[in-house]
Amino acid sequence: MNKSSENSGKKENLSKKEVEKRKLQKQKEKQEKKEERQANSKKGKSLEDMMAYIDEDGNITSTPPDPSRKKEVNLEDIQIGVARQAEGEPVSLIRTGTVTFFNESKGYGFIKDQRTQESIFVHINGLLDRVRENSKVTFEVEMGHKGPNAVRVKLVK
Template sequence: MPMAESFNKRELQKKREQKKQEKQKRKEERKASGRDSFDDMIAYVDENGVITNTPPDPTNKLEVGIESIAISTPKKEDVEDPVLEGRVDYFNPDKGFGFIKQTDNMNKYFFHISSAPTLIAEGNMVTFELERGPKGMNAVRIAVKK
């Protein structure tokens, strides 16, 4: 014996069918009106960076020489690190580190004994280079000035 459909079930099915038909009708109306087509959504950027809805004119094309295109940044070895001057502001020989105060702008830089000569002491005038360390810029390749 087949189960009879309840009143609610038939009503829900009718509503679903009606929504489906309305959706199909709206879809056909959109197609007929030509709105919301892909061509309406395309935007172009002109040579001045302004967004327009007209495609660019191919006769205004600017030729770019392949030599003028920069592909990469210059290598690090092409740029020399400047040699800076400073004074040893603090040095702890037991722990093997210290700070150098740069003479021209008074910035302080950390240094480790492995980057310094063995006879370095507080108050020495030194030359050094900078290198990025885990906690900021560090003084490296330190030499005591005579």
Template sequence: MAGSQETYGKKEREKKRLKKQEDKKKKAAERKANSKGGGLENMLVYVDEFGRFTDTPPDPSQKVKVDAESIEIGVPKREAEEEVDPVHQGRVDFYDSSKGFGFIIDKVDQERYFVHVSGTTEDITEGNTVSFELEKGQKGLNAVRVKKI
């Protein structure tokens, strides 16, 4: 007859596995015995009027009544706004004609705007007074439709 197929290593691994299972069961029983318990009431958390978490329920006398019909769903309609002139005036602060770009300083708010040769309607040079419109570019507002005044 053949000998047992269990080696010393297999026996040791099996003992370790059983010990781990037993330790796990002991820890679970210990956690269950030491838990505060109390059921659902101990697990509830309330939010007060300032948005902080608290374990005390809100006072029903402080409840605010909201009229459901006053709630607007969607985007409110725009009211008529004043028409702002899209054409600005400024002075060419820097312009490199070989590279085809430069900067314009607005007369009103002294903001500096980028201008590219493709946004000009005629040739400009440094110091020219120009009129321009603004368009959103990759890195901010760009001056377009630039004309000498």
């Protein structure tokens, strides 16, 4: 055997020893982590240690509630679902406003609602009369894909 083949054989042996050493180190670390998990395990704790309570403000706490502060609740008072709307005066569907912008070539514009000061989109297909900027109009609102749209827009005479 020549010298070069002997050296390459020793290098292989060293790397095999290194691999074996690393493998043993990983096993040792894994065993230590396992022992640590078992030491910190919550198994074997009493039921009282695992209990959680909710205080009068709805916060989770480890202390049981004070029985003297207990409140009685009637089942009828518990509301499940959405509350019904109170019957009030019906909201007028027809609104009034001013055209703040309208581009006839593109076929759209915006109307400022007189009551809410909300800017509402209007398309040329929603017009009943021809409008210009600063025209006073009446209109109705319908929800479109991107928000409220003014429809059935008429000039105020």
